[in-house]
Amino acid sequence: MFPQFTEDQIAIRDAARAFALAEIDPGAAARDASGEFPREILKKLGEMGFLGMTVPEALGGGGSDFLSYILALEQIAYTDASVAVTMSVNNSVACAPILAFGTQEQKEQYLRPLASGEALGGFMLTEPDAGSDAAALKTRATRTTGGWRLNGAKAWITNGGEGRYFVIMARSDPDKGKKGISAFILDADQPGVLMGRPEDKMGLRSSKTVMVTLEEAFVPEGALLGKLGDGLKVAFGGLDGGRIGIAAQALGIAQRAMDESVSYAKSRRSFGKAIGEHQMIQTYLAEMESHLQAARLLVYRAAAMKEAGKTCTLEAATAKLFTTESAVWICDRAVQIHGGYGYSHEYLVERLYRDVRVTTIYEGTSEIQRMVIARELLK
Numbered sequence: 001m002f003p004q005f006t007e008d009q010i011a012i013r014d015a016a017r018a019f020a021l022a023e024i025d026p027g028a029a030a031r032d033a034s035g036e037f038p039r040e041i042l043k044k045l046g047e048m049g050f051l052g053m054t055v056p057e058a059l060g061g062g063g064s065d066f067l068s069y070i071l072a073l074e075q076i077a078y079t080d081a082s083v084a085v086t087m088s089v090n091n092s093v094a095c096a097p098i099l100a101f102g103t104q105e106q107k108e109q110y111l112r113p114l115a116s117g118e119a120l121g122g123f124m125l126t127e128p129d130a131g132s133d134a135a136a137l138k139t140r141a142t143r144t145t146g147g148w149r150l151n152g153a154k155a156w157i158t159n160g161g162e163g164r165y166f167v168i169m170a171r172s173d174p175d176k177g178k179k180g181i182s183a184f185i186l187d188a189d190q191p192g193v194l195m196g197r198p199e200d201k202m203g204l205r206s207s208k209t210v211m212v213t214l215e216e217a218f219v220p221e222g223a224l225l226g227k228l229g230d231g232l233k234v235a236f237g238g239l240d241g242g243r244i245g246i247a248a249q250a251l252g253i254a255q256r257a258m259d260e261s262v263s264y265a266k267s268r269r270s271f272g273k274a275i276g277e278h279q280m281i282q283t284y285l286a287e288m289e290s291h292l293q294a295a296r297l298l299v300y301r302a303a304a305m306k307e308a309g310k311t312c313t314l315e316a317a318t319a320k321l322f323t324t325e326s327a328v329w330i331c332d333r334a335v336q337i338h339g340g341y342g343y344s345h346e347y348l349v350e351r352l353y354r355d356v357r358v359t360t361i362y363e364g365t366s367e368i369q370r371m372v373i374a375r376e377l378l379k
């Protein structure tokens, strides 16, 4: 059977599931309603090593492999996708690029607090006028004594207002096009980094997403991440892993929608029998399960390739495209199976339907995933 999990991977998955069901699930609906950021839960996830899962233990991380991380993330998303995206961004696009491109000093300085949950991290690539076309970003990095000054605006920043260290891409040389973009590690705890009000989102209501304005924000020389001009490599390299993470998040949400639908189909009765005995509901359940199983294999395969150190751009994009599109469809069918109740805040599938929707949009839209897949095939 693929994949063959190790005992460690199974133990991590089971620990994540037990924690998620006991400590995250009970308050998820209330947090969705209030928008309360899950600080206490994140503190515990940090203590468990879940915020820097692939960061070596010597640097304060969990010391796990990438597949373990994906298995854990799926379990967290099963109970609360808002917690899952916070965890995913911290692991995939804050810790991972620093681990891959950082100097030893940078790893010591930033990974310890990020992995332990002492400080949360994030990723600042997107701008108001540069989303899918990331290379169109305008934020400027200008040299100053001892480092750089950043000016510009970053949009849709997950963990903004809550996080401290952000991997940020800015234009260090306006004349060099894509090669004029560099990556830095920004300490948001300074007056030049202005966090906007949390966006009023359709779903993921208890995760924080903000617009960030940079006004002469200072980045010291030692916080340049990777080589000058290699910012897009840092960003897109990080996004390969990030996209597998978002696929795992969608998988967890979809599995929950599946389980809720099966349970409802057994208990709800119409025309003198459980609705699960009607062929039309059976068809929905069968197709939902087929998509789910196929998606799970794609996600685990991409994760296994990444863990093996292979280039997984194609596999990550394929896993994200198929899993997130399937998950949106599965959650839509789950609402349909629940009928009018599925449209009510009182039923979990309503939240799943809202939460899952963004997974085909962030960390590269489905259209961008198709572009990446086609480019990989044709190159």
Ligand code: CAA
Binding pocket: 089, 093, 123, 125, 126, 131, 132, 133, 134, 135, 156, 157, 158, 178, 232, 233, 234, 236, 237, 238, 239, 240, 313, 362, 363, 364, 365, 368, 371, 372
């Ligand atoms: N790994 C490493 N390097 C890569 C790479 C990858 N997967 N993909 C590209 N690169 C490198 C290229 O090799 C190139 O460098 P060289 O010129 O030295 O070879 C450089 O990066 C630029 O690549 P392209 O010329 O291919 O870039 P492009 O402008 O044509 O863009 C794109 C390609 C795929 C459309 C890209 O812009 C993209 O992925 N856009 C989507 C942006 C995105 O996903 N944003 C997500 C925001 S983060 C987020 O959502 C987080 C959150 O909060 C949840």
